[in-house]
Amino acid sequence: xxxxxxxxxxxxxxxxxxxxxxxxxxxxxxxxxxxxxxxxxxxxxxxxxxxxxxxxxxxxxxxxxxxxxxxxxxxxxxxxxxxxxxxxxxxxxxxxxxxxxxxxxxxxxxxxxxxxxxxxxxxxxxxxxxxxxxxxxxxxxxxxxxxxxxxxxxxxxxxxxxxxxxxxxxxxxxxxxxxxxxxxxxxxxxxxxxxxxxxxxxxxxxxxxxxxxxxxxxxxxxxxxxxxxxxxxxxxxxxxxxxxxxxxxxxxxxxxxxxxxxxxxx
Numbered sequence: 001x002x003x004x005x006x007x008x009x010x011x012x013x014x015x016x017x018x019x020x021x022x023x024x025x026x027x028x029x030x031x032x033x034x035x036x037x038x039x040x041x042x043x044x045x046x047x048x049x050x051x052x053x054x055x056x057x058x059x060x061x062x063x064x065x066x067x068x069x070x071x072x073x074x075x076x077x078x079x080x081x082x083x084x085x086x087x088x089x090x091x092x093x094x095x096x097x098x099x100x101x102x103x104x105x106x107x108x109x110x111x112x113x114x115x116x117x118x119x120x121x122x123x124x125x126x127x128x129x130x131x132x133x134x135x136x137x138x139x140x141x142x143x144x145x146x147x148x149x150x151x152x153x154x155x156x157x158x159x160x161x162x163x164x165x166x167x168x169x170x171x172x173x174x175x176x177x178x179x180x181x182x183x184x185x186x187x188x189x190x191x192x193x194x195x196x197x198x199x200x201x202x203x204x205x206x207x208x209x210x211x212x213x214x215x216x217x218x219x220x221x222x223x224x225x226x227x228x229x230x231x232x233x234x235x236x237x238x239x240x241x242x243x244x245x246x247x248x249x250x251x252x253x254x255x256x257x258x259x260x261x262x263x264x265x266x
Contacts (some may be wrong), residue, residue, distance in 0.1 A: 004165040006186040007047035009261040010250050011236065011243055012077040014057045015040035015099075016069050025199060027208040027215065036199075038239045040099055042074045043192050043261075044083060045166060045183055051083050052166060053110070054092045054181055054192055058102035062137070066098065072257060075106050081250055081258055090162065094194035094238075095178040096122040096144065097135040104143040112147055113162065115170050116155045118177025119144070126176070126213070135211060169228060171196045173218030174211065180225060185262035188230025192261075194238040196221045203235065236261055 022036040043054035063070035165184030197203040203222040250258035
């Protein structure tokens with residue numbers, strides 16, 4: 001087996017929702033309601049001569065439709081840190097909500113990694129229910145189905161190792177097939193939690209995000225994320241603006257756009 005490299009992991013911030021409030025971010029609301037904005041990220045893992053992209057975000061048209069502020073194209077952010085979209089051979093899709101699987105024209109050479117249960121969730125009877133269907137876009141799901149028929153989707157059932165030091169783990173909760181990514185770095189095991197926890201506060205306070213398929217799985221997911229990481233601070237939530245404040249900028253001119261998650265946090 002190939003040696004396990006110390007991977008470099010970057011969070012690339014492509015959009016924001018400054019109008020979000022705390023009461024919208026916790027199941028049951030929040031007694032101290034106030035502004036609690038959301039940031040939107042895609043992530044890059046590189047090392048051992050390979051580059052893995054985690055999630056593909058949404059485009060400017062979807063931002064307008066959903067009332068979000070689009071800041072940058074993910075491929076432009078990747079280019080700014082030295083990765084061309086045609087170089088990417090593996091894209092990990094944590095789940096099929098609109099903000100994680102859009103931009104269908106990106107990564108034409110990539111294979112997409114998805115949990116079996118996520119595809120079943122997004123194409124089955126759960127989508128007959130409007131609250132579960134609302135965060136998905138039919139065209140995103142259809143695009144993934146087309147990739148299946150093009151031979152460009154690798155399905156996984158639970159835990160899978162994509163390369164030495166890169167693992168997928170199904171968590172569920174937010175969606176039935178949500179998966180997280182465990183990555184070996186110079187700081188030990190890092191967990192890209194995606195929407196297993198939108199904010200640090202969700203998992204630290206054990207207060208679930210209200211957009212949820214299974215509350216029990218979401219709560220258990222917090223425990224699993226911490227168990228898989230080498231330290232609690234190595235669990236990275238999916239939408240927290242604190243991420244770009246806690247970690248160093250990935251390079252000149254990338255302030256507010258890209259941070260190094262494998263570096264020591266502030």
